[in-house]
Structure formats: structure tokens, C-alpha cells
Amino acid sequence: MTSSTFSSDDTRHMARAIQIARQGLFTTHPNPRVGCVIVKNDDVIGEGWHKVAGQGHAEVNALAQAGGEAKGATAYVTLEPCSHFGRTPPCSQALIDAGISRVISAMEDPNPKVSGNGHRMLMAQGIEVSCGLLNEDAKQLNPGFIKRMTSQAPWVRVKSAMSVDGRTAMASGESQWITGPSARQDVQRLRARSEAIITGVQSVVIDDPSLTVRIEGLDPEQQPLRVVLDSQLRMPVSAKMLGLPGKTLVVCAVQHPERQQALEIAGAEVLCLPGSRINGEIYPKVDLAALLSELASREVNEVLVETGATTAGAFMQQGLVDEWVLYMAPTLMGSDARPVLSMPGINTMGDKIPLTMTQVTQIGGDLRITYAAPSAKA
Numbered sequence: 001m002t003s004s005t006f007s008s009d010d011t012r013h014m015a016r017a018i019q020i021a022r023q024g025l026f027t028t029h030p031n032p033r034v035g036c037v038i039v040k041n042d043d044v045i046g047e048g049w050h051k052v053a054g055q056g057h058a059e060v061n062a063l064a065q066a067g068g069e070a071k072g073a074t075a076y077v078t079l080e081p082c083s084h085f086g087r088t089p090p091c092s093q094a095l096i097d098a099g100i101s102r103v104i105s106a107m108e109d110p111n112p113k114v115s116g117n118g119h120r121m122l123m124a125q126g127i128e129v130s131c132g133l134l135n136e137d138a139k140q141l142n143p144g145f146i147k148r149m150t151s152q153a154p155w156v157r158v159k160s161a162m163s164v165d166g167r168t169a170m171a172s173g174e175s176q177w178i179t180g181p182s183a184r185q186d187v188q189r190l191r192a193r194s195e196a197i198i199t200g201v202q203s204v205v206i207d208d209p210s211l212t213v214r215i216e217g218l219d220p221e222q223q224p225l226r227v228v229l230d231s232q233l234r235m236p237v238s239a240k241m242l243g244l245p246g247k248t249l250v251v252c253a254v255q256h257p258e259r260q261q262a263l264e265i266a267g268a269e270v271l272c273l274p275g276s277r278i279n280g281e282i283y284p285k286v287d288l289a290a291l292l293s294e295l296a297s298r299e300v301n302e303v304l305v306e307t308g309a310t311t312a313g314a315f316m317q318q319g320l321v322d323e324w325v326l327y328m329a330p331t332l333m334g335s336d337a338r339p340v341l342s343m344p345g346i347n348t349m350g351d352k353i354p355l356t357m358t359q360v361t362q363i364g365g366d367l368r369i370t371y372a373a374p375s376a377k378a
Helices: 008-024 058-070 091-098 117-123 135-139 143-151 181-192 201-207 257-266 288-297 309-317
Strands: 035-040 043-049 074-077 102-105 128-131 155-163 167-169 196-200 225-229 248-252 269-272 275-278 281-286 302-305 323-329 356-363 366-372
Touching (some): 058 091, 181 366, 257 269
Parallel strands (some): 155 323, 196 302, 225 248
Antiparallel strands (some): 035 074
């Protein structure tokens, strides 16, 4: 593989490949979002992006557009072309068969089934291969896929909405609505890019949420897995989400056969995981790390934690959060209202959890502040 210096044209074409890959943000899971641009004699002759798992990958779609002109062309791909048979044939072979003479990848595929094999397959056929152009931008397309392939855990994104004084619900539990309609629609996009949404049973009891994606143009039947943390199986069989499209997984830590059967009849899947181990003791609460491992085994790349202060705080304190998306409304709710995170045991400045602010965006009348959590476990 060459380590050539990339030209400004190379950078421009890869930037375009990354741009079109984003069109698959809501639809490719569990596969990665990938874009491809094919260029010959400085002209773009083919573009493609991966749309839905089981259908053509980005390279195949771009080659279909390029046709016979692809011979001798350069392919810019945001992720190393695959080299194995999955739901579709290997893209490396498709590029070879089309007569592509040069392939530039933004990054190597973290999937152990590929991980350099695609590049080696191309080079064995005399194709010039370079890798690393706009690498960091390409990684941002697929944080969950990368983490699942390298750490066997999904990317965890916690979403919270609060007032300026850091409150997320009134003392009574009333919380609708803190933020405006634009921020709430933005949350729909966070849901749409996630394969699973985690909430706590108390949120279900109080708010009876749907936890569905409502975005125009998306298939209403294609919904993220709804995951309810319910240690004692208190989930009401009348919960609204049980009658909606998509699947609901209720996760408990204590066996209750009768309640489990009732929930399964109502349409839920019930999973009992071992209780949490704290200082050597087992407590009847769902082991969050074990849950994330289970979700990764189900090909979940990105998780959205959309719940109350206690559960969100537990994820944060256990170092399981990769990203915290905080919507802040220009309002005050008072000192009696509930805090945005409940994290007992932080008593000194030495106990505080550092965060890194990565983005601030105004959404309607609210602010969306995104933080990276350096305490997140790799």
C-alpha cells in the first residue's frame, strides 16, 4: 500500500464521498455508512452510497453508474472495500472486475473479516492502493460500527434536556415540554441513527413514551429496538410502546415468571441479566455493561440513552458514555425541580467527572451542547 501525498483533487473527491455516505445515516445499520466516488481524467463518472443492508454497497452502486468507463479510473472510498462474502459479494472483487487502476480509502475497515484484506486483495491484482485520506472525517461517519468491531460494545450517546439552571423535570415528575419543537425534532434524528433506545421503567410508568422515530420519508415500520431497564419487571402490559411498530426488549435482574409471561403475551421480549456487582456484592439492578455487550452481540452499533436522571447518571458514573447530547432551554425551573443527572457519591472536586465540549449549536430557541466523555471505557 502506498503512502503517497494526496493532492487537493484527491481531498475534494474524498470529501464528496464522505458527504454522500451521510445519506445512509439512518438506513444502513448494522452496516457502516460508506460512500464512493469514481473519477477518470478529472471527471466524476460514478457516485454511490450504501443505502440498506443486504443491498449494493457504495462501490457497486458507483460502478453501476460509471459502467464501462470505470476501466483505468480511480475509486475514492470512505472505508476499505470489503473482501468477504456477506449479504453481498466482496466489493474488492467488483473493483478488480471493473478494471479500476487506483483505490484511495479514507480508513481501514475495523471489521476483523476485512481489516486490510480488501486492500491486499486489490494490490495482488496490481491496483495502486492508498489509505488515510480524511481519516478522522471518515471515522465520524461510523463511531458505533468502529467501537463494536474493536471493543465489542456499541457507541453510547446520552440525550438530556434541561433548563438553564440544570433541571430536567418538576418535583412531580412533569417534564413535557422543556425544549421547543425544533429541538424535539432534532432528537428524532438522534433516534433514527440509533439501533437501540434505552430508557428506564420509571420513565415508562410516568410518561408512557412511544420511543419511535417520526421522520418524514423513513419507513415507519423500521424502528430502533426499544430497551426498558426494569430490574423487578414493573413494566405495565398496557404500555403504549408494546402496541407500536418495532420491538421492545424489557431487561430485568430478578426472575418473575408470571410477570415475564404477561409481558411476552403483550408483545415484549424479556431478558434477565445478572445483577450489578458493586464492591463484590450482587445487587438486583441490571448490569449496564453486560447489557451493552448483549446489544453489541445483536449488531447494535449506536445506542441512545433517553431516560431520567438516575439511569443517565448511572451510565455516566460507570464510564459507559461516549457522548452526551444536552439540549438547554432558555428557562428556569427552580431549585425544587429534578436535576439533569443523579450521581451520588461525588463529594469533592477530586471526584468530578471531566467532559470535553465538542460542539454547540442553536436549535430553534434552544442550545444543543455535545460533550465527549473521556471516562468512557474503550
